[in-house]
Amino acid sequence: MSKEEEFVQMIQENQGLIYKITLIYSNEKEEQDDLYQEIVFQTWKSFDQFKKASKPSTWLYRVGMNTAITHINKVKRKPLMVSIDHSFINYTEEIEVEKEEKIQWLYAQIRKLNLLDRGIMFLFLEGKSHEEIAQITGISTSNVGTRMSRIKQKLKSEATPKPAKTWN
Amino acid sequence: MELEEMQTLWADLSQKIEKQDKIQKELLMEITKQKFRKKLNHIRVIETIGSIICFVYAMYFMSKLPELELWYNQIFAMITILIMTLLPIASLSAIKGMRSVKIDGEAPAKMLEKFEKSKIRFWKVQRYGMIFGALILVTILPPISEIQGSTEMISKPLFWMIYLPGATLFMYLFSRWALGKYKKVIDSSEKLLSEL
Incomplete structure (x- = not known):
C-alpha cells in the first residue's frame, strides 16, 4: 500500500474524530471546514511520525488538538478554494x-x-x-x-x- | 445535565458521525495539496521580500565602502550594513521559530507553551527591529550623500533640523501602529499562558 493510500485510509477511519474536534474548537461551519482541512494537512505533513508512533490513536488526538489550538490563535484566514461536501457536516439534521x-x-x-x-x-x-x-x-x-x-x-x-x- | 448524561449524548453523536459517508480520496488529496501550496507560498513571500531588500542594501553599502573618505560615514555605513544583515536574519529566524512549532504528536500542553513562547520572541525581535530601524534612518543618509557626491545638503544644519524631527515622527507613528498590532498578539499569548 502506498503512503497516499495509507493516509487516505487513516483519515477515512478517523474522520469522525476530526469532525468532533472541529465542532468543539470552532463555532461556525466555515471555520469548521477550514479547521478540518488544516487537521488533514497537518496529518499529511507529519504522516511519517504517525507510522512510527507506538499508539497511533494518541498521535492523532494530539495532532488534531494541537492543530485546533494553533488554528484558533491565528489571524482570520481567507476561505479556501476547496469546499467540503456539505453532507459531511450536516449530520445533526438526522x-x-x-x-x-x-x-x-x-x-x-x-x-x-x-x-x-x-x-x-x-x-x-x-x-x-x-x-x-x-x-x-x-x-x-x-x-x-x-x-x-x-x-x-x-x-x-x-x-x-x-x-x-x-x-x- | 450531569457528565454521565453528556457522555451518553456524545456517544450517540459519535455513532451518527460514524455512519456518514467516507470522504473521497480525490477530495482529500486536493485539500492536502492546496494547503501545502498555500503554506509554501506564504513562507516564500516572507523570505524573499524581506531578505532581498535588506541584503541588496547591505551589499550596495559594502561595495561602496572603499569609496567613503569621511571616517564618520565609514562608521555609519558599517552600522547600516550590520543592521541590514543581522535584522532580517533575526526576524526570519523568529518567524521560522514560530512556524516550525511541530504539530507532530507532541503533547498539546507543551506545544501550546512553545508556540506562545515563540510568538513572544517574535514580538521582541520586531520591537528591537523598530529601534534599529530608527537608527538606520540616521546612519543611512550621510554615507549615501557622500557616495552620490552631494554632501552639501547634509552639511546644512537646517536639513538635520527638519530631517531628524521628521524621521523621529515617522518612526514614532509607524512604531505605534506596528506595536498596536503586535500588542494584540502578545496579549492573547499572555492570556493563553495564564490559562494553562
Missing part, C-alpha cells in the same frame, strides 16, 4: 429536535472552557481514562483530575439546556 438542542447546549458549554480544558473535556466525552487524557495532553494524571473537578463544577453552575422558544 437527530431529533430535542437531542439537537441538548447537543448544541453541550457544544456551547464546552466552547466556554479554555483551550486545554476543552481538549480534556473532549477526551473525557470520548471515554478516555484520566491516565489516557494525561498521556495525550501532556499534563499529569493528578492535574487531569483537578481540572476535571473544576470543569464539573463549572458545568454544574451553568443552567441546563432551555427549551427552544416558540414564536406566536
Whole structure:
C-alpha cells in the first residue's frame, strides 16, 4: 500500500474524530471546514511520525488538538478554494429536535472552557481514562483530575439546556 | 445535565458521525495539496521580500565602502550594513521559530507553551527591529550623500533640523501602529499562558 493510500485510509477511519474536534474548537461551519482541512494537512505533513508512533490513536488526538489550538490563535484566514461536501457536516439534521438542542447546549458549554480544558473535556466525552487524557495532553494524571473537578463544577453552575422558544 | 448524561449524548453523536459517508480520496488529496501550496507560498513571500531588500542594501553599502573618505560615514555605513544583515536574519529566524512549532504528536500542553513562547520572541525581535530601524534612518543618509557626491545638503544644519524631527515622527507613528498590532498578539499569548 502506498503512503497516499495509507493516509487516505487513516483519515477515512478517523474522520469522525476530526469532525468532533472541529465542532468543539470552532463555532461556525466555515471555520469548521477550514479547521478540518488544516487537521488533514497537518496529518499529511507529519504522516511519517504517525507510522512510527507506538499508539497511533494518541498521535492523532494530539495532532488534531494541537492543530485546533494553533488554528484558533491565528489571524482570520481567507476561505479556501476547496469546499467540503456539505453532507459531511450536516449530520445533526438526522437527530431529533430535542437531542439537537441538548447537543448544541453541550457544544456551547464546552466552547466556554479554555483551550486545554476543552481538549480534556473532549477526551473525557470520548471515554478516555484520566491516565489516557494525561498521556495525550501532556499534563499529569493528578492535574487531569483537578481540572476535571473544576470543569464539573463549572458545568454544574451553568443552567441546563432551555427549551427552544416558540414564536406566536 | 450531569457528565454521565453528556457522555451518553456524545456517544450517540459519535455513532451518527460514524455512519456518514467516507470522504473521497480525490477530495482529500486536493485539500492536502492546496494547503501545502498555500503554506509554501506564504513562507516564500516572507523570505524573499524581506531578505532581498535588506541584503541588496547591505551589499550596495559594502561595495561602496572603499569609496567613503569621511571616517564618520565609514562608521555609519558599517552600522547600516550590520543592521541590514543581522535584522532580517533575526526576524526570519523568529518567524521560522514560530512556524516550525511541530504539530507532530507532541503533547498539546507543551506545544501550546512553545508556540506562545515563540510568538513572544517574535514580538521582541520586531520591537528591537523598530529601534534599529530608527537608527538606520540616521546612519543611512550621510554615507549615501557622500557616495552620490552631494554632501552639501547634509552639511546644512537646517536639513538635520527638519530631517531628524521628521524621521523621529515617522518612526514614532509607524512604531505605534506596528506595536498596536503586535500588542494584540502578545496579549492573547499572555492570556493563553495564564490559562494553562
